[in-house]
Amino acid sequence: MEQQVVRLCFSVLILAKTLISSPVPTILDTDIGTDYDDQMALSFILSNPDGFDLKLVVCSTFNTTARAQIVAKTLAIYGRYNVPIAIGRNTGVSTMGEYEWAQNYTLEQFKNEGGTVYENGEDALYNELQKATPDNIYHLIEISPETSVGDVLQRLKPEITKNIRLFAMAGSIYRGYGNSSQPSKEYNVYIDIPAAKAMFNASWAYFGLAPLDTTIFLQFNGPVWQQFLSYRNKNKHVQLILDSYTTWYNNGGKGAGALQPFSPDIGTSTMYDVLAAILSLYYPKTITMISRQLPLVVTDDGYTRINATQGQPVQSAVSFQSENPYNSTSMLAVVALYSIIFS
Numbered sequence: 001m002e003q004q005v006v007r008l009c010f011s012v013l014i015l016a017k018t019l020i021s022s023p024v025p026t027i028l029d030t031d032i033g034t035d036y037d038d039q040m041a042l043s044f045i046l047s048n049p050d051g052f053d054l055k056l057v058v059c060s061t062f063n064t065t066a067r068a069q070i071v072a073k074t075l076a077i078y079g080r081y082n083v084p085i086a087i088g089r090n091t092g093v094s095t096m097g098e099y100e101w102a103q104n105y106t107l108e109q110f111k112n113e114g115g116t117v118y119e120n121g122e123d124a125l126y127n128e129l130q131k132a133t134p135d136n137i138y139h140l141i142e143i144s145p146e147t148s149v150g151d152v153l154q155r156l157k158p159e160i161t162k163n164i165r166l167f168a169m170a171g172s173i174y175r176g177y178g179n180s181s182q183p184s185k186e187y188n189v190y191i192d193i194p195a196a197k198a199m200f201n202a203s204w205a206y207f208g209l210a211p212l213d214t215t216i217f218l219q220f221n222g223p224v225w226q227q228f229l230s231y232r233n234k235n236k237h238v239q240l241i242l243d244s245y246t247t248w249y250n251n252g253g254k255g256a257g258a259l260q261p262f263s264p265d266i267g268t269s270t271m272y273d274v275l276a277a278i279l280s281l282y283y284p285k286t287i288t289m290i291s292r293q294l295p296l297v298v299t300d301d302g303y304t305r306i307n308a309t310q311g312q313p314v315q316s317a318v319s320f321q322s323e324n325p326y327n328s329t330s331m332l333a334v335v336a337l338y339s340i341i342f343s
């Protein structure tokens with residue numbers, strides 16, 4: 001795409017968005033640090049303060065304190081010390097390719113600069129969600145295994161969940177990893193199946209789903225990525241991505257599964273989670289996506305299945321408007337990367 005075409009697309013998309021809404025109170029629940037897409041989703045959210053009024057970032061599952069450090073460094077670079085970080089229960093140890101990037105920025109430093117860190121992430125999430133009312137609808141962007149949300153749902157009343165719109169990267173309906181024609185056990189679901197069951201069974205105001213069916217195609221590459229690279233050393237938010245992505249890539253990320261080849265020079269790994277954030281920003285529109293309302297349940301072995309008798313309605317982004325998925329995803333790449341460039 002020509003640069004001018006890209007800019008025009010971006011302007012039209014952002015205009016279409018800003019004409020219809022004001023910032024929505026938003027909570028992000030993330031396992032940032034393991035796969036790289038969480039970082040892109042967080043940067044995208046921070047780059048769109050006109051759409052997201054970010055109230056809390058929760059870090060969930062495995063080495064949650066290390067994840068919180070990555071969030072803290074990101075918030076510091078954006079100067080967003082007003083966004084509290086909540087450390088969810090540490091469920092164990094996992095490798096975390098991105099961590100080295102944030103190693104030299106401590107949570108103490110974040111607090112000394114005015115930031116807030118909640119050591120009990122579940123309580124912090126519960127307390128923030130309690131603020132949702134019919135006149136103050138919250139968006140919950142869920143891009144982690146659902147452990148923290150599952151915990152909180154044990155005490156959160158349905159009157160409250162009816163005031164929350166959920167946007168989750170989770171599950172696999174018709175297609176699976178590697179563009180398989182069979183659905184997969186998707187990571188965010190199978191890591192904590194009881195929590196996933198609770199999330200899919202709750203009564204949300206709206207549940208927008210970004211499943212593997214479409215998210216497997218979200219790699220940002222080609223001319224849009226080359227444009228993004230041209231802001232290296234000129235734009236601190238672009239630099240944040242390039243530095244942290246390169247660290248992640250060199251610490252094992254290069255082995256991540258993806259449909260197209262990737263490296264910091266040619267484009268990103270699969271940006272699954274970014275779709276959940278985009279669906280939240282453009283709600284109720286589902287730009288470039290075909291969304292179908294499906295009654296979904298989580299099975300005992302970690303699949304998401306259509307079940308007309310027991311499933312709750314989920315607006316599932318199951319395919320793209322354009323026949324070629326990469327035509328649609330290059331539009332999403334423009335939305336995400338240009339947001340960061342112009343933030």
Ligand SMILES: *[C@@H]1O[C@H](CO)[C@@H](O)[C@H](O)[C@H]1NC(C)=O
Pocket residue numbers: 063066092093094096099
């Ligand atoms: C993850 O947790 C283990 C056990 O607490 C610890 O040894 C390891 O250093 C942690 N990794 C990171 C990146 O913090």
Ligand SMILES: *[C@@H]1O[C@H](CO)[C@@H](O)[C@H](O)[C@H]1NC(C)=O
Pocket residue numbers: 104105
């Ligand atoms: C962390 O390390 C990077 C790269 O060496 C450096 O640019 C940055 O200033 C350091 N940050 C802190 C908080 O020390």
Ligand SMILES: *[C@@H]1O[C@H](CO)[C@@H](O)[C@H](O)[C@H]1NC(C)=O
Pocket residue numbers: 179180181325
């Ligand atoms: C995905 O798989 C389907 C067949 O199951 C095939 O028609 C399609 O071309 C594949 N898409 C890509 C981008 O590989």
Ligand SMILES: *[C@@H]1O[C@H](CO)[C@@H](O)[C@H](O)[C@H]1NC(C)=O
Pocket residue numbers: 197198201
């Ligand atoms: C789903 O929620 C209903 C109550 O709304 C409850 O009766 C049912 O047992 C729940 N099912 C699962 C699988 O959690």
Ligand SMILES: *[C@@H]1O[C@H](CO)[C@@H](O)[C@H](O)[C@H]1NC(C)=O
Pocket residue numbers: 297298299300305307308309310
């Ligand atoms: C789906 O619904 C059927 C009843 O139609 C039920 O027997 C089955 O257990 C359900 N499956 C799951 C995974 O909940």
Ligand SMILES: *[C@@H]1O[C@H](CO)[C@@H](O)[C@H](O)[C@H]1NC(C)=O
Pocket residue numbers: 324326327330
């Ligand atoms: C859409 O996909 C077709 C087929 O791959 C390609 O020829 C065309 O250039 C794409 N259009 C855009 C705008 O990327």
